[in-house]
Amino acid sequence: MNKNSVVAKKKFGQNFLKDESVLRKIIEAMPKNDNKIVEIGPGLGDLTKYLVDVKSVEAFEVDTDLCKLLQNTFEKEIATKRLHINCGDVLNAWQSSLVDEAYDLVANLPYYIATNIILKALADPKCKNILVMVQLEVAEKFCADAGEKVFGALSVITQSVGEAHIVTIVPPSAFEPAPKIDSAVFLIQKHADRSDEGFEGMLRVAFKQPRKTLMKNLSCVYDKAQLQEAFAALDLTLTIRPHQVGTADYHQLYTKIQRSLDGRRDTRE
Numbered sequence: 001m002n003k004n005s006v007v008a009k010k011k012f013g014q015n016f017l018k019d020e021s022v023l024r025k026i027i028e029a030m031p032k033n034d035n036k037i038v039e040i041g042p043g044l045g046d047l048t049k050y051l052v053d054v055k056s057v058e059a060f061e062v063d064t065d066l067c068k069l070l071q072n073t074f075e076k077e078i079a080t081k082r083l084h085i086n087c088g089d090v091l092n093a094w095q096s097s098l099v100d101e102a103y104d105l106v107a108n109l110p111y112y113i114a115t116n117i118i119l120k121a122l123a124d125p126k127c128k129n130i131l132v133m134v135q136l137e138v139a140e141k142f143c144a145d146a147g148e149k150v151f152g153a154l155s156v157i158t159q160s161v162g163e164a165h166i167v168t169i170v171p172p173s174a175f176e177p178a179p180k181i182d183s184a185v186f187l188i189q190k191h192a193d194r195s196d197e198g199f200e201g202m203l204r205v206a207f208k209q210p211r212k213t214l215m216k217n218l219s220c221v222y223d224k225a226q227l228q229e230a231f232a233a234l235d236l237t238l239t240i241r242p243h244q245v246g247t248a249d250y251h252q253l254y255t256k257i258q259r260s261l262d263g264r265r266d267t268r269e
Contacts, residue, residue: 016043017108017133019174023050026106026185029167030054031129036103038127040090040117041110042066045073051106052082058099059083060090094120104129111135111179115154118142122161123194130188131167139166139184146246152210153203159247160199162190199254206250207242214242222257230256 017023027050039059042048043066051057052074061067067087077083086093091113105121114134121127137150143164144151158164167185172178194200205221206214215238218227231238233256234249245253 015111015175015177015179017046017170017174018176019170022133022168022170022174022185023047025168026131026133027051027054029131029185029187030106031104031131031187031189033104033128035128036099036101038098038103038105038107040105040107042070042085043108045070047106047108048074048083052077056081057083058086058103060086060088060093060098062087062089090117091120094124097126098124099126102126102128104131106131108133111138114138118188119154119157119194122157122188122190125193128190130190131185133170133183133185135179136169136182136184139186142188143186147244149243151243152207153200156203156247156250157194157200158188160251161192161194162188164188196254198258199251202254202257203250206245210242212241213238214240214245217242223260226257226260230260 023046026047035055037051037055037057039048039051039057042059042061048057048059048070059070061070064087067085070085071078074083074085078085090098103126105117105127109117109132111134114132115138118130118132118134121130140150141152141154142158143166144155146155164186167187170183170185172180172182175183202218206217208217208220214236215224215227215231228238230253234252236245236249236253
């Protein structure tokens with residue numbers, strides 16, 4: 001098998017990045033550090049060939065046909081330990097540990113699994129930075145600021161662990177086969193890890209129906225009187241929408257809700 005004979009497989013969400021200028025922008029945007037690189041879904045190795053020139057790479061590829069192709073293409077880099085290819089589902093590997101050292105995730109992620117992978121990386125204490133290509137609308141959700149229409153749970157989770165920005169927008173013509181939508185490369189530089197499942201549970205409730213008020217959404221689960229008290233303490237209006245509340249206020253709101261719940265438990269005991 002050679003690169004020219006490879007046909008993209010829909011079940012793996014394969015769209016091979018071919019635009020050399022975009023590949024160079026990804027390399028230029030990489031944080032300057034000594035971390036190992038983890039690449040998920042290397043595909044034909046078009047990004048991999050640039051990555052191995054910069055650092056050692058731990059790659060994860062689910063397509064066994066592409067694994068064989070990569071092993072042949074990068075025989076020298078594998079022999080010199082610049083590249084190690086793991087054939088199989090990266091989510092299975094993540095049940096233990098992807099690598100045993102600090103790493104940066106740099107990848108053109110398959111669309112169908114991109115959000116799940118990014119959230120996994122945000123939770124992984126060994127992952128320090130995330131530089132990935134995904135569909136534009138997903139990148140915008142991770143990078144949005146409070147007040148923007150697309151600001152949601154993913155935006156709050158991201159701002160809770162680091163800083164994010166879009167590096168470049170990529171048109172369909174940069175891929176083969178060309179997807180029907182625009183893509184984007186974006187960078188998350190982490191300073192903390194996802195840790196509080198309770199907080200994220202509150203976010204799911206808060207953004208479940210984005211067009212409704214935050215109070216309306218939260219009061220489906222939490223005590224309305226206690227919410228009103230918390231809103232007043234944070235100077236939040238009762239008509240405020242979920243996307244209009246900043247990350248810091250969401251954390252304070254969660255703290256106040258938890259204190260109220262703990263107080264109710266104490267009185268019952």
